[in-house]
Amino acid sequence: MTDRYDLIVRNARAATASDTFDCDLGIAGGRIVAIAQRLPSGAADREIDAAGRIVTPGGVDAHCHLDQPMVEPMRMADDFETGTRSAACGGTTTVIPFAAQVKGRSLREAVDDYHRRADGKAAIDYAFHLIVSDPTDTVVDEELPALVNEGYTSFKIYMTYDDLKLDDAQILTCLEVAREQGAMAMIHAENADAIAFLTKRLTQQGKTAPRFHGMSRPMPVEREATHRAITLSELVDVPILIVHVSGGEAVDQIRWARGKGLNIFAETCPQYLFLTQEHLGLDGFHGAKCVCSPPPRDAANQQVIWDGLADGLFTIVSSDHAPFKYDDPQGKKLGGEEPSFEYIPNGIPGLETRLPLLFSEGVMGGRLSLQQFVALTATNPARLYGLYPKKGTIAIGADADLVIWDTSTKRTITNAMLHHDVDYTPYEGIEVGAWPATTLSRGRVVWDGTNYLGTAGGGEFLKCGRPEAAKPRTRDGGWRSWTGI
Ligand code: URP
Ligand code: ZN
Ligand code: ZN
Secondary structure: OOOOEEEEEEEEEEEOOOOEEEEEEEEEOOEEEEEEOOOOOOOEEEEEEOOOOEEEEOEEEOOEOOOOOOOOOOOOOOOHHHHHHHHHHOOEEEEOOEEEOOOOOOHHHHHHHHHHHHOOOOOOEEOOEEEOOOOOHHHHHHHHHHHHHOOOOEEEEEOOOOOOEOOHHHHHHHHHHHHHHOOEEEEEOOOHHHHHHHHHHHHHOOOOOOHHHHHHOOHHHHHHHHHHHHHHHHHHOOOEEEOOOOOHHHHHHHHHHHHOOOOEEEEEOOHHHHOOHHHHOOOOOHHHHHOOOOOOOOHHHHHHHHHHHHOOOOOEEOOOEOOOOOOOOOOOOHHHOOOOHHHOOOOEOOOOOHHHHHHHHHHHOOOOOHHHHHHHHHHHHHHHOOOOOOOOOOOOOOEOOEEEEEOOOOEEOOHHHOOOOOOOOOOOOOEEOOEEEEEEEOOEEEEOOOOEOOOOOOOOEOOOOOOOOOOOOOOOOOHHHHHOO
């Protein structure tokens, strides 16, 4: 054991995904190097007293969008600097945004471009998921396998959005690569044709206000696509993660699949716990602030999501931070208008509020144990995407990414207190009982409860290992057992 530390966090009530224990944490070289009942006084250059405070692993937000190239004139409000600043102030110390392939272009080009966007800007550590929008033979046979080997071990597939969606044959092809390479496929499950049909009927009737966004993507649209995604993964015999699950009928499909022994993982987000379709109907055009896909549902569906968090249906909670300004011609008021719902950029900000909302309503509200909170927000995403145990836990050798929680003060969320570059928060006015008093990123204080102390470029790129759940397997088995080949 080192006897000199850069920092000691004293009197921590440390919580991991399995235990809570009282300890001092010794940090050197950005890592946790000692966990002891009592470390000697004077053994560190600096001490932080965490007496009376819970200390958790820094959050891993495994689904967020930062500076993602958009179809003009849309533009994301947060780049890597403002997005990671906001994340740090809300207790998140690792983000995994998306390097998105543009149709007709290569996946490698998207990755290189995304590195340029992140380099020198990120204040906390980051990895990349890929988005496969054009699975050509070269992408499937060469680029994707090579990128998985280089540490980009997860990719997202869309079943909707014209510029991103894949058909079922393309999805199967990509899932086969996930199987062979041991990558994690993340699926956005909504039925594109059904959405197009409903959107046409609604707009023909002049129903273009933000609240009709929800009606264009009702629960059956998500239920059908969730079931189809599960079926496609079953055919190839590969695990998948269904991202941003919004309500009961999609949950039913996942429960059914699990009951059959299928390896289906599920993610949900705070918007499906704290927002409802009522928010889409806010006065004037304000409902646009809550336009995201799938849309927020109703109170009964919120309860189903809480139940799924408590009983282990969900593996991770991510923000799906997709930041667009409200009063901006590149944001929700696209082109300076109040556009029909079909043109409102999809997505809401949430990097900074994810952990405080879930700690307050989940842990302090008695809906989740502290261990479940840590698992859902840090340990499981780190495991799922091959970053564990460097990230996502409090252990000797792990990065000293820590959150010291203040649970003694109630705060009302306002956009003014947040650090993103968005001009609103959908969670304005919600009271929370917990907020990070300190966030440490590899032993550096990046948030002290009042001030952001991080630096652009302080974050490092992380190569992901193979997801624990997705070991590489040959083509033998899987689809062969269905076809009898
Ligand atoms: O509305 C959303 N969820 N926007 C972000 C992109 C995505 O599909 O996750
Ligand atoms: Zn999505
Ligand atoms: Zn997303």
